[in-house]
């Protein structure tokens with residue numbers, strides 16, 4: 327079975343959080359904004375005022391270090407008491423994940439408003455679940471993708487460059503991973519065959535990023551937004567989001583999920599930075615040596631990490647073998663690992679990156 331999923335509407339543009347809010351009215355007149363304290367101050371307070379102007383009443387709930395269950399209980403009560411009609415997930419990874427969870431568990435529509443292009447989480451109906459010890463367990467699937475994804479490039483333009491570069495690595499990995507699933511005739515994380523559309527979006531994501539990243543970064547440095555910047559944002563958020571959800575994930579994200587879940591490792595790096603090293607690991611395991619060298623050089627020129635020590639991972643041989651075992655287990659959660667991938671091959675590649 328081939329399956330393709332996507333949000334209903336994607337809108338991207340300069341100052342979109344000022345000019346495009348009318349589109350949210352169809353979700354309701356009363357919104358609960360899920361965000362964090364930093365984003366609330368930087369963007370959220372102005373957004374509440376702008377929403378008022380289009381007659382949408384809103385209040386914010388701030389994500390904190392409490393468990394998902396505690397956060398869910400708190401927001402459920404708020405929604406029941408104040409009759410919120412839809413959720414706005416505003417900010418980075420955690421706010422987007424929790425916002426989508428709160429919306430889906432309360433059967434409410436959700437608009438996702440990312441404030442950086444550092445990951446491709448905005449469009450999907452998936453979040454990553456860890457157990458209490460922090461071990462990666464599985465992917466959670468919500469019943470539906472967000473109703474609306476609204477991207478303001480004025481805000482993303484003002485975010486640090488390394489966030490755009492991290493999203494670039496995540497976007498390149500989308501294609502490298504989807505290609506692996508496609509070549510092996512594997513299935514995506516939903517257990518379905520990828521569509522032609524998924525592979526084509528992932529390939530476009532890759533090609534546009536390679537073509538436009540340097541021009542986009544120059545524009546950001548000069549303070550003058552250009553088409554290349556808009557293209558990179560669309561690739562990082564929309565093309566990469568649709569590509570990974572529908573094309574499937576493989577070793578690059580297996581590596582990310584495993585090391586993020588291991589409490590004994592004190593990993594340093596953002597999602598995209600870790601995926602960059604995971605991508606190199608995948609290319610080594612797939613024996614694509616030339617591509618590996620090309621990406622290693624490109625990543626170095628963009629100040630992305632290319633080795634394990636750059637992620638603060640200094641691993642003994644025993645730790646490497648352990649890590650390889652855990653990476654192999656992510657197959658059960660739906661990450662695609664080719665038939666030829668075994669513990670020894672993963673260990674060898676990890677050793678080369680150590």
Ligand SMILES: [Zn+2]
Pocket residue numbers: 445446496579597601
């Ligand atoms: Zn990712």
